[in-house]
Amino acid sequence: MANQQQHFQKLNTLLDQLPWYVSEYINHKQRKLSAASLLNYAHDYKIFFNWLKNEGLHTGEMKNIPLELLESLTSQQVEGFLGFLQYQLNNKEITVNRKLSALKSLFNYLQNIAETRELKPYLQRNVMAKIEFNEIKESMETIANKMEGKILMGDEYEKFRQFIASDYGLLNKNNKKLYNFHLLNRERDTAIVSLILGSGLRLSEVVNLNIDDIDYSKYTARVIRKGNKEQFVFFSKLAMDDLQDYLKIREKRYKVEKSNKALFVAAPMGPKGKPRRLTARSIEKLIEKYATAFGKPSLSVHKLRHSFATRYHTEINDVPKLRRQLGHSSIQTTMIYTHINNDDLKQAVDKMDIPKGD
Numbered sequence: 001m002a003n004q005q006q007h008f009q010k011l012n013t014l015l016d017q018l019p020w021y022v023s024e025y026i027n028h029k030q031r032k033l034s035a036a037s038l039l040n041y042a043h044d045y046k047i048f049f050n051w052l053k054n055e056g057l058h059t060g061e062m063k064n065i066p067l068e069l070l071e072s073l074t075s076q077q078v079e080g081f082l083g084f085l086q087y088q089l090n091n092k093e094i095t096v097n098r099k100l101s102a103l104k105s106l107f108n109y110l111q112n113i114a115e116t117r118e119l120k121p122y123l124q125r126n127v128m129a130k131i132e133f134n135e136i137k138e139s140m141e142t143i144a145n146k147m148e149g150k151i152l153m154g155d156e157y158e159k160f161r162q163f164i165a166s167d168y169g170l171l172n173k174n175n176k177k178l179y180n181f182h183l184l185n186r187e188r189d190t191a192i193v194s195l196i197l198g199s200g201l202r203l204s205e206v207v208n209l210n211i212d213d214i215d216y217s218k219y220t221a222r223v224i225r226k227g228n229k230e231q232f233v234f235f236s237k238l239a240m241d242d243l244q245d246y247l248k249i250r251e252k253r254y255k256v257e258k259s260n261k262a263l264f265v266a267a268p269m270g271p272k273g274k275p276r277r278l279t280a281r282s283i284e285k286l287i288e289k290y291a292t293a294f295g296k297p298s299l300s301v302h303k304l305r306h307s308f309a310t311r312y313h314t315e316i317n318d319v320p321k322l323r324r325q326l327g328h329s330s331i332q333t334t335m336i337y338t339h340i341n342n343d344d345l346k347q348a349v350d351k352m353d354i355p356k357g358d
Helices: 002-015 020-029 035-054 067-072 075-088 093-112 140-148 156-171 176-197 203-207 237-253 280-294 301-316 319-326 331-339
Strands: 220-225 229-234
Touching (some): 067 093, 156 237, 176 280, 176 301, 203 280, 280 301
Antiparallel strands (some): 220 229
C-alpha cells in the first residue's frame, strides 16, 4: 500500500544514519511490526544515539557507535537519558515509557537473540534490563474521564454526521469558496466519518483502503493492522449507506481512472493534475475543520475511534469482541472503555442507525 511504501522509504533513509546492528534488528522485526511502528522505533533510536554523542560518550559519526559502548553504559547514564527525554524534550511519562520499551527491545535482541559467527551474543551485559518503566499515575478511570469530554456521546453521533452531510454547507452558504468546496466533498467526507464511527478503524487503515477491500455483502473492510496482520473489520449499515452514496459520485466527480483503486481520493489540482489517494494529514485536517465548526474542537480522528469504542461497549458489553474490532494487542487498552459512562444509548450499533432525513 502507498503509505507502507512511504514509511519504508523514510525508514531506509533513517537507517543509513544508524549503526549496522540497528538495521539488523529492524530487519528481524519486519515480519512482526508495521512499517509505521518500525519507523517510530528508528526515530527513538536516533534520539538515543544522538544523546550519546552530545554527552561526549562517542565522538565519531552516529552510525559508527560500537556495541562496546552500549555494553559499558551504566544504569545512571541511562536514567540520565530518560531524564533528558522528560525534562528537556518535555516527553510525557507514557512517551518516555514507549521510548524505553523500544530500547529494551533492541538491547534484548542484541543480548538474547543475535549471535556472532562464534555463536556468542552481541552483548554480554544488558543495562536496559535494569531500568524500570515510569509508573503511570493516572488510573483507567482518570483516563476515561478525560476522554469522555472529548468524544461524541449520545445523539452527537448522528448530529455530527448530519453536520458534515449538510449543515456545514448551510452554515457557510455566504462564503462561496467554502460552500462549493463542501458541495464537492460532502459525500466523501460523510463516508469517511461514518465509516470510522461505524467501525473504529484507525486513521492509517482508512487511508490505505482500496475499493476492492470492501465486501459489500458482508459489511466488512479488509485492513492491515499493527504487526502486518490482515483482518476483516465489520462496519455499520449506516456507514455502508454513506459509502455507497460516495461511490456513486467518486469516479465522475473526482475524475478517477479505473486503474486508481484508492477508496478515498482528493480532487485533481490544476489543469494537468490527477486525483490521488487522500493522505492521513488531509483526513486529519478535514476532521479538524468540521469539529471546530461543530463546536467540539478537541474532536479528532482518533477521538472518533474512541467514540465508536465507547458506543460499542455500552451496547454490546463484550470486551474481547471490542478488542478484536479495534485491533488492540493488549486487552488492558480496551478495558479503558469499560470505565466510560454513556447511559443515553440503549440499542446496538446497527439498531441506532437513524434513517437519512429524520
